[in-house]
Amino acid sequence: xxxxxxxxxxxxxxxxxxxxxxxxxxxxxxxxxxxxxxxxxxxxxxxxxxxxxxxxxxxxxxxxxxxxxxxxxxxxxxxxxxxxxxxxxxxxxxxxxxxxxxxxxxxxxxxxxxxxxxxxxxxxxxxxxxxxxxxxxxxxxxxxxxx
Amino acid sequence: xxxxxxxxxxxxxxxxxxxxxxxxxxxxxxxxxxxxxxxxxxxxxxxxxxxxxxxxxxxxxxxxxxxxxxxxxxxxxxxxxxxxxxxxxxxxxxxxxxxxxxxxxxxxxxxxxxxxxxxxxxxxxxxxxxxxxxxxxxxxxxxxxxx
Amino acid sequence: xxxxxxxxxxxxxxxxxxxxxxxxxxxxxxxxxxxxxxxxxxxxxxxxxxxxxxxxxxxxxxxxxxxxxxxxxxxxxxxxxxxxxxxxxxxxxxxxxxxxxxxxxxxxxxxxxxxxxxxxxxxxxxxxxxxxxxxxxxxxxxxxxxx
Amino acid sequence: xxxxxxxxxxxxxxxxxxxxxxxxxxxxxxxxxxxxxxxxxxxxxxxxxxxxxxxxxxxxxxxxxxxxxxxxxxxxxxxxxxxxxxxxxxxxxxxxxxxxxxxxxxxxxxxxxxxxxxxxxxxxxxxxxxxxxxxxxxxxxxxxxxx
Numbered sequence: 001x002x003x004x005x006x007x008x009x010x011x012x013x014x015x016x017x018x019x020x021x022x023x024x025x026x027x028x029x030x031x032x033x034x035x036x037x038x039x040x041x042x043x044x045x046x047x048x049x050x051x052x053x054x055x056x057x058x059x060x061x062x063x064x065x066x067x068x069x070x071x072x073x074x075x076x077x078x079x080x081x082x083x084x085x086x087x088x089x090x091x092x093x094x095x096x097x098x099x100x101x102x103x104x105x106x107x108x109x110x111x112x113x114x115x116x117x118x119x120x121x122x123x124x125x126x127x128x129x130x131x132x133x134x135x136x137x138x139x140x141x142x143x144x145x146x147x
Numbered sequence: 148x149x150x151x152x153x154x155x156x157x158x159x160x161x162x163x164x165x166x167x168x169x170x171x172x173x174x175x176x177x178x179x180x181x182x183x184x185x186x187x188x189x190x191x192x193x194x195x196x197x198x199x200x201x202x203x204x205x206x207x208x209x210x211x212x213x214x215x216x217x218x219x220x221x222x223x224x225x226x227x228x229x230x231x232x233x234x235x236x237x238x239x240x241x242x243x244x245x246x247x248x249x250x251x252x253x254x255x256x257x258x259x260x261x262x263x264x265x266x267x268x269x270x271x272x273x274x275x276x277x278x279x280x281x282x283x284x285x286x287x288x289x290x291x292x293x294x
Numbered sequence: 295x296x297x298x299x300x301x302x303x304x305x306x307x308x309x310x311x312x313x314x315x316x317x318x319x320x321x322x323x324x325x326x327x328x329x330x331x332x333x334x335x336x337x338x339x340x341x342x343x344x345x346x347x348x349x350x351x352x353x354x355x356x357x358x359x360x361x362x363x364x365x366x367x368x369x370x371x372x373x374x375x376x377x378x379x380x381x382x383x384x385x386x387x388x389x390x391x392x393x394x395x396x397x398x399x400x401x402x403x404x405x406x407x408x409x410x411x412x413x414x415x416x417x418x419x420x421x422x423x424x425x426x427x428x429x430x431x432x433x434x435x436x437x438x439x440x441x
Numbered sequence: 442x443x444x445x446x447x448x449x450x451x452x453x454x455x456x457x458x459x460x461x462x463x464x465x466x467x468x469x470x471x472x473x474x475x476x477x478x479x480x481x482x483x484x485x486x487x488x489x490x491x492x493x494x495x496x497x498x499x500x501x502x503x504x505x506x507x508x509x510x511x512x513x514x515x516x517x518x519x520x521x522x523x524x525x526x527x528x529x530x531x532x533x534x535x536x537x538x539x540x541x542x543x544x545x546x547x548x549x550x551x552x553x554x555x556x557x558x559x560x561x562x563x564x565x566x567x568x569x570x571x572x573x574x575x576x577x578x579x580x581x582x583x584x585x586x587x588x
Contacts, residue, residue, distance in 0.1 A: 058210070085237065108534070379532055
């Protein structure tokens with residue numbers, strides 16, 4: 001599901017989203033991170049925190065899912081389509097300052113499924129490691145005939 | 148993190164949230180489900196779907212996290228506080244019609260940690276099983292002295 | 295991988311295994327459990343416990359993987375082949391007495407992937423819930439041409 | 442559970458295990474890997490493979506659990522005790538040649554819980570990445586008074 005993001009999410013805008021979409025609350029932008037297959041930064045604003053003032057866990061999972069999904073559609077040997085089948089996330093610490101940066105690394109590029117690791121750090125808190133996630137996607141290549 | 152929801156989330160309103168919070172896009176309400184420790188329903192609206200028209204995976208994880216967290220603060224032997232440490236979700240099918248109902252079952256009520264299962268079904272699609280999740284929380288009881 | 299069990303594992307013997315195989319230490323047998331797609335029982339013996347006297351966690355994962363895999367090869371609409379792609383297990387309590395019973399429930403029977411839930415209880419300890427697991431398998435049906 | 446390994450497991454022998462213990466089938470030894478908190482190597486022998494000739498998935502989970510657990514008892518700020526509460530493993534490819542090397546990296550050293558990443562590669566197959574795992578442990582420090 002994560003790869004079904006609006007095409008313009010990659011430039012950090014919310015253009016193309018229906019009015020009032022949950023993603024409008026996400027202040028995010030693409031960043032270049034050496035060694036990562038794809039990376040995005042997101043601000044920790046009052047619109048995405050819980051009552052303790054840290055980035056809400058489900059919304060962080062949303063960011064992670066999106067970054068992992070886009071990673072599969074880019075770079076070498078990109079997929080045409082993908083949908084999340086499994087998401088596992090370990091919360092290591094609260095993301096309180098921001099921006100957080102989510103870095104995706106594709107671990108496996110199979111014909112039918114792909115596995116992506118995403119690491120999230122809080123840049124404003126000395127690059128604190130706030131979450132680590134592993135996602136599996138059902139994928140499809142553009143050129144694959146008969147599928 | 149999920150348990151740090153605004154106190155009023157339990158009645159389905161978004162009162163108490165800062166203006167423009169991502170949760171404003173969630174049309175949800177508490178429902179009574181026999182056998183479940185806590186349950187909420189959420190509509191599948193244009194504000195929470197992806198470009199394929201199904202409930203976005205990360206936003207479904209957000210619902211799951213919230214329902215699991217509230218389940219620990221209610222009922223018999225409630226906890227005073229909790230924060231999500233692990234979230235694993237398997238997406239079984241797309242949630243396209245709605246409303247979806249997320250049912251929480253507390254599997255383990257430990258002194259320091261709790262485990263919750265959440266099942267999500269699409270009521271409008273013949274009760275299709277769309278996701279299953281297992282979450283672990285770091286928890287604290289009200290009465291526990293010195294901790 | 296789990297489905298690549300020796301054909302005779304289903305009758306609880308270790309016949310067909312190479313001498314000294316790790317599975318020889320597993321005293322297990324098939325049991326009928328109403329409502330489960332497949333179930334096996336295993337004794338908690340000195341050959342499979344850790345130094346605390348409880349069933350070693352990895353060996354319990356091995357049991358879980360095996361029971362889930364066989365569940366996919368049996369019953370209605372069985373698969374021809376399957377291999378584990380994801381295993382998530384939450385340990386709820388130690389399995390100290392035994393036998394433990396592992397019950398598999400197939401949650402999703404897709405064309406290319408399947409999801410199985412396995413619950414493990416310690417029968418000798420008042421049916422204590424000792425673990426819950428979710429597994430994903432890459433699968434293949436017998437009749438599927440061209441794949 | 443995983444940390445309750447016999448004290449001598451670290452030197453690769455099975456001394457101290459009850460006769461016929463499943464671990465006797467594991468030919469493993471400690472290896473030094475730069476950057477890892479703990480690492481062990483294990484041979485892919487007929488005693489630990491499935492009928493397809495690859496390292497059985499549950500037995501690989503057992504290796505992973507053991508390596509992660511020992512990592513927490515060693516090095517700087519070691520814990521006195523630990524037991525596995527969550528294990529998530531993604532199987533990326535079959536381990537057919539061996540030896541496999543399992544490398545543990547402690548991601549979080551909390552007061553009550555710790556998170557460990559384990560990566561498994563098949564050294565005999567060009568260092569093929571065969572599995573990645575994330576584990577959570579309930580832990581206890583030696584010096585912690587009153588707990």
